[in-house]
Amino acid sequence: MISVANPQAQVVALRDEINTAIAAVxxxxxxxxxxxxxQFEKEFAAFIGAPFAVGVANGTDAVRLALMALGIVVGDEVITVSHSAVATVSAITxxxxxxxxxxxxxSHYCIxxxxxxxxxxxxxxxxxxxHIxxxxxxMLAIMALAERYDLKVVEDCAxxxxxAIGLQKVGTFGHAAAFSFYPTKNLGALGDGGAVVCKDAAVFDRLQCLRQYGWKTRYISDSHGVNSRLDELQAAVLSVKLKYLESGNGLRRAIAGRYSEALQHSGIIVPKIREGATHAMHLYVVQSEARTELASHLASYGVATALHYPAAxxxxxxYGQKAALSHTEYLYQRLLSLPMYPELGDAEIDQVCLGLKAWNKE
Incomplete structure (x- = not known):
């Protein structure tokens, strides 16, 4: 069965470099x-195009600490989406x-x-x-709105x-941005990991304190903080993998192109990319009113599918909220994720496309 994600495939491909990095630690x-x-913080900040990056324990903490560093406190309201991993809302809470x-x-599934x-x-x-x-x-419209109402913006870039939008990578538009390095991400660690990217030196300083008990001086807490540290082993692995992120994203987009071609005239709605944007293609998610039947059909061709996510x-x-989110609720009955990772071989991609084309004929 061809899986939807396979983080082990990249580990196998980069095993020698990863082993060397781990041994050094x-x-x-x-x-x-x-x-x-x-080292990784500097490399990742340079890749994103921001002055600063702060490694933290996971992507949820990245959102939480970014908000804290920007002064969000008890009782404040933070606007976000219901269409995301629960981590986004958990971090705000x-x-x-x-x-x-x-x-x-x-059309684009974003806020x-x-x-x-x-x-x-x-x-x-x-x-x-x-950035689902x-x-x-x-982001251009969101930042204009935020400026008009004097609101802080934390991009969830997990x-x-x-x-990117034009030549500017996501994570550089808001006041801060949160990244997850969960193993299945485009840039994934061998466990949990995350980072906050920012442009303001004062925010950077607060983040460094917040991730380690509010310490400016070791063992002396000048403010309340938490324990959320990226460890050396994960950072070393991420530095290795970062070198292959752009090429991996290119492979993801190429695979997506083949899927979309196979689904022409199928009645299945393929991902629509925002004009002027570069999609990271973390997931290839289609929309079909016959989602259950499509998943069963693909399984018969040895192709796994997934729901990201089963419930809004x-x-x-x-996190129950009495809200009329009509587009979100409609899409949650129709969305289905297909296999997507850079190490998919031509034979595997052909197999997925065969199943998709066969669906066209049914």
């Missing part, structure tokens, strides 16, 4: 916030702020800018747009490493 005797973390979930664009403005109240302090599946949100966040008990 083991030999160093430094395992937390050492030179490998500092962990700051003590109130997540306000709004609808998405039915609807008009819905943001309609949801703004005197308590609104921030917006967290999600690797599709850039409309699925969008390397995505506002429909889940932990």
């Amino acid at each position: 083991l030999d160093s005797g430094i395992y937390i916030l050492g030179p490998k973390v500092q 962990e700051t003590g702020a109130c997540p306000v979930m709004v609808d998405i664009s039915p 609807d800018v008009a819905a943001i403005e309609a949801a703004i109240t005197p308590k609104t302090r921030a917006i967290v747009p999600v 599946y690797g599709q850039p949100a409309d 699925q969008a490493h390397g995505a 966040i506002h429909q889940q008990a932990a």
